[in-house]
Amino acid sequence: MRDMIAIIICKFARFIINILGKNxxxxxxxxxxxxxxxxxxRLSYPKIFIMVTGTNGKTSTxxxxxxxxxxxxKKVVTNSMGDNLLIGAATSILLSSNxxxxxxxxxxVLEMDEMVLAKHLNDFxxxxxxxxxxFRDQLDRAxxxxxxxxKIGDAISLYxxxxxxxxxxxxxxxxxxxxxxxxxxxxGRFSVAPEGYKEVSEGKFCPKCHERLIYEYYQYSHLGGFKxxxxxxxxxxxxxxxxxxxxxxxxxxxxxxxxxxYKFKTRSMGLYHVYNEISAIAVxxxxxxxxxxxxxxxxxxxxxxxRMETIKMSNGRTALLNLVKNPTGVNEVIKxxxxxxxxxxxxxxxxxxxxxxxxxxxxxxxxxWIWDADFEALKALDLTRFICTGKxxxxxxxxxxxxxxxxxxxLEDLGAAVRxxxxxxxxxxxxxxxxxxxxDELGGVN
Amino acid sequence: xxxxxxxxxxxxxNIAALRYRCEERGIDxxxxxxxxxxxxxxxxxxxxxxxxxGADYEQSMVAKDLRSRKMGIVDALENGAxxxxxxxxYQLFGQYYIDSSGNKISGLGVFDYYTKAAEAGKRCxxxxxxxxxxxxxxxxxxxxxxxxxxxxxxYGVENPFGRVLYGNGNHFEAGLEGIMTDxxxxxxxxxxxxxxxxILTDFIIKKGLRIKELEPLDNSLENRAFNSxxxxxx
Numbered sequence: 001m002r003d004m005i006a007i008i009i010c011k012f013a014r015f016i017i018n019i020l021g022k023n024x025x026x027x028x029x030x031x032x033x034x035x036x037x038x039x040x041x042r043l044s045y046p047k048i049f050i051m052v053t054g055t056n057g058k059t060s061t062x063x064x065x066x067x068x069x070x071x072x073x074k075k076v077v078t079n080s081m082g083d084n085l086l087i088g089a090a091t092s093i094l095l096s097s098n099x100x101x102x103x104x105x106x107x108x109v110l111e112m113d114e115m116v117l118a119k120h121l122n123d124f125x126x127x128x129x130x131x132x133x134x135f136r137d138q139l140d141r142a143x144x145x146x147x148x149x150x151k152i153g154d155a156i157s158l159y160x161x162x163x164x165x166x167x168x169x170x171x172x173x174x175x176x177x178x179x180x181x182x183x184x185x186x187x188g189r190f191s192v193a194p195e196g197y198k199e200v201s202e203g204k205f206c207p208k209c210h211e212r213l214i215y216e217y218y219q220y221s222h223l224g225g226f227k228x229x230x231x232x233x234x235x236x237x238x239x240x241x242x243x244x245x246x247x248x249x250x251x252x253x254x255x256x257x258x259x260x261x262y263k264f265k266t267r268s269m270g271l272y273h274v275y276n277e278i279s280a281i282a283v284x285x286x287x288x289x290x291x292x293x294x295x296x297x298x299x300x301x302x303x304x305x306x307r308m309e310t311i312k313m314s315n316g317r318t319a320l321l322n323l324v325k326n327p328t329g330v331n332e333v334i335k336x337x338x339x340x341x342x343x344x345x346x347x348x349x350x351x352x353x354x355x356x357x358x359x360x361x362x363x364x365x366x367x368x369w370i371w372d373a374d375f376e377a378l379k380a381l382d383l384t385r386f387i388c389t390g391k392x393x394x395x396x397x398x399x400x401x402x403x404x405x406x407x408x409x410x411l412e413d414l415g416a417a418v419r420x421x422x423x424x425x426x427x428x429x430x431x432x433x434x435x436x437x438x439x440d441e442l443g444g445v446n
Numbered sequence: 447x448x449x450x451x452x453x454x455x456x457x458x459x460n461i462a463a464l465r466y467r468c469e470e471r472g473i474d475x476x477x478x479x480x481x482x483x484x485x486x487x488x489x490x491x492x493x494x495x496x497x498x499x500g501a502d503y504e505q506s507m508v509a510k511d512l513r514s515r516k517m518g519i520v521d522a523l524e525n526g527a528x529x530x531x532x533x534x535x536y537q538l539f540g541q542y543y544i545d546s547s548g549n550k551i552s553g554l555g556v557f558d559y560y561t562k563a564a565e566a567g568k569r570c571x572x573x574x575x576x577x578x579x580x581x582x583x584x585x586x587x588x589x590x591x592x593x594x595x596x597x598x599x600x601y602g603v604e605n606p607f608g609r610v611l612y613g614n615g616n617h618f619e620a621g622l623e624g625i626m627t628d629x630x631x632x633x634x635x636x637x638x639x640x641x642x643x644x645i646l647t648d649f650i651i652k653k654g655l656r657i658k659e660l661e662p663l664d665n666s667l668e669n670r671a672f673n674s675x676x677x678x679x680x
Contacts, residue, residue: 146501205504210507366455371459372456372458393674397667398668399459402462403462
C-alpha cells in the first residue's frame with residue numbers, strides 16, 4: 001500500500017511539475033523514496049537491466065544503448081537526462097511503473113553515479129553492468145579514485161550479471177569478474193606515441209603492483225596500449241575497433257553478430273566519442289541487435305544537453321555549449337574546439353569563451369580540478385575574450401591569470417555574463433549545477 | 447619534488463602562482479623536479495622546495511626516496527631555503543603515517559608530529575579558513591582560505607600554521623591547522639592554496655629569497671576571489 005502511494009505521489013509530482021513548466025529533475029523520485037525507502041527493491045523489472053557507470057561518457061553511452069534497443073523494437077526505460085543519483089533513477093523507474101509496481105518495458109538502461117552504484121548495484125536485478133572508464137573526478141565526494149574502484153570492485157564481487165569493461169583503461173580493466181566482456185580501440189591513425197605525451201593524470205601506475213605503467217601508444221588521457229613489468233597488460237579485447245578516418249571505424253574481429261571488417265560510420269567527435277560508441281555496440285550486440293540498426297542510431301546520434309550542443313541565439317550569434325566536470329572532459333572539449341576546421345575556426349575569431357564554474361555537490365565542492373585541466377591549450381585560439389561566472393567564477397579567472405592564458409571578465413550574475421557573451425557568441429563550458437540555467441539564458445538572449 | 451607522483455588536487459597551481467608573482471617582478475624562476483630514483487640533488491642550491499600530496503600508495507612509494515634525501519633537505523632548510531609542504535608532503539615530515547589499510551609509512555622524522563588515517567571512509571572535506579601570524583612584527587594575522595580533503599589525522603604539532611576559523615584543520619575539529627617554522631610551512635590546505643592567498647604567496651617568496659620587501663602587485667582579482675568565498679563561509 002505504501003509503495004502504491006509512493007508511485008502515485010511520484011507520478012502526481014511529475015504532473016504538477018510539468019504544469020508549472022519546470023525542470024523537475026529528480027524531485028518526484030525523491031518524494032517517493034521518502035514515503036517508501038525500499039520501494040525499488042520490490043518492483044518487478046524487465047529481463048534486460050543495464051547499468052552504466054564510470055567517470056566519463058555515462059550519459060551519452062546510456063542514451064546510445066537505450067536508443068539502439070528502442071530502434072530494435074524494445075520498449076525501454078532510461079534516465080536519459082543525466083540524473084544519475086538514486087533519486088534520479090527512482091524517478092525514471094517509478095514513472096514507468098504501474099500502480100502494482102510492474103514496469104511496462106522490455107529493457108531498463110540506467111546511468112548510475114559511481115558511488116551510488118557501489119552502494120546499490122546488488123539491490124537491483126542487473127543483467128549487464130558497463131563501466132566506461134575511471135578518471136579523476138569529484139574527489140571530494142569519493143576520496144581518491146582508488147577508493148572508488150575498490151568499492152565498486154567489492155560490489156562486483158557479489159554481482160552475478162555480465163560486466164563490460166574497457167581494455168584500454170588500466171583502472172577499470174583491473175576489475176575482474178567471471179562473466180566479463182571487454183571492448184577497446186586498437187592502435188590507429190589518431191593514437192599518439194608515448195614520447196612527449198603530457199595528458200596522463202590518473203592511471204600512471206599499475207593498479208596491481210604500483211610500478212609505473214609503460215605505454216606503446218595512447219588514445220587519450222591514460223587510455224591506450226599499457227603494460228607493466230609485473231605482467232598486467234592490455235589484452236586484445238573481445239570487441240575491438242580501429243579508427244583510421246574521422247568518419248568511420250572498423251571492427252577487427254567477429255563479435256556477436258558483427259562480422260570482422262564491419263565498418264561503422266561515426267560522427268567526428270573525437271576518440272572519446274568512439275569509446276562511447278564501441279561500448280554501446282558491445283552491450284547491444286550481446287542482446288542480439290543487428291549492426292545496421294546500431295549504425296543507423298549512432299550515425300544520427302545527437303549528443304545530449306550540453307554535449308557539443310550548438311545553440312543559435314536570437315541575435316543570430318551561436319554558442320557551442322559543453323558540460324564539463326573534470327580535467328579530461330575539459331581537455332577533450334578544448335582539443336575539439338582548437339581543432340575545428342580552419343573555415344569554422346575563422347568564424348570563431350574574435351569570439352568569447354564563457355566559463356561557468358560551480359561548486360555544488362553535483363559539480364564537486366572542490367574546484368581544484370581546474371588546475372589539472374589543460375586550459376593552456378586555449379592559447380592556440382585567437383580569442384579575444386574570456387568571461388567567467390558561477391559561484392566559483394573568480395577561481396576560474398585566477399586559473400586563467402596564473403596559467404598566463406588570458407585576463408577574464410568576471411560577472412557574478414549569470415544572466416549578465418550570458419548577455420555579455422552573446423554580443424559575440426563563441427564557446428561555453430559549464431559545470432552541471434549551472435548547465436540548465438545557462439542554457440535557458442542562452443535561449444532567452446534578445 | 448615528486449611532481450609526477452604527488453600531484454593531487456591541483457597543487458601545481460601553487461607553482462603557477464609562485465612563478466607568476468616572481469616573473470611579474472623580474473625575478474627569475476627556474477624549476478627543477480626531483481623524481482623517485484633520481485641521482486643525488488644539492489638542495490642547498492635552491493630557494494624553495496615544494497612537495498604536494500598524493501593517494502596512499504603513491505605516498506608510500508615516495509617515502510623511501512624522500513628519507514634517503516633527508517640530510518640534504520634538512521641542511522638546505524637550516525641554511526636559508528624555505529619549504530612549502532601540502533598534505534602528503536606535510537605528513538611525511540613527521541614521524542610516521544598509518545594509512546587507511548593500516549600500513550605504517552615512516553616519515554622523515556624532522557618533527558614529532560604523527561598522522562593516522564581516520565576510521566574507514568571518514569575524511570575532513572570542505573572549505574577551510576584559517577588565521578596565521580605570517581609576520582613577526584605584529585602586523586596582525588592574515589586570513590588564509592583553502593580546501594581540505596584528507597583522511598589523515600595529524601597530532602602532536604607544536605607550532606601550528608594557523609587557527610581554524612572554519613573547517614577542521616590537522617584532524618577533525620582540531621582548531622589548529624598545519625605547521626609553521628622559520629624555514630617551512632606544512633598544511634592540509636589545497637585549493638590550490640596560493641592563487642587566492644597572494645599575501646601568503648609573497649611571504650613564501652620573501653622567505654625563499656631572504657628579503658623583507660617585494661614590489662607590490664595588483665591583487666584585486668585575488669582579493670575578490672577570496673572575498674566571494676569568505677562571505678559565503680560566514
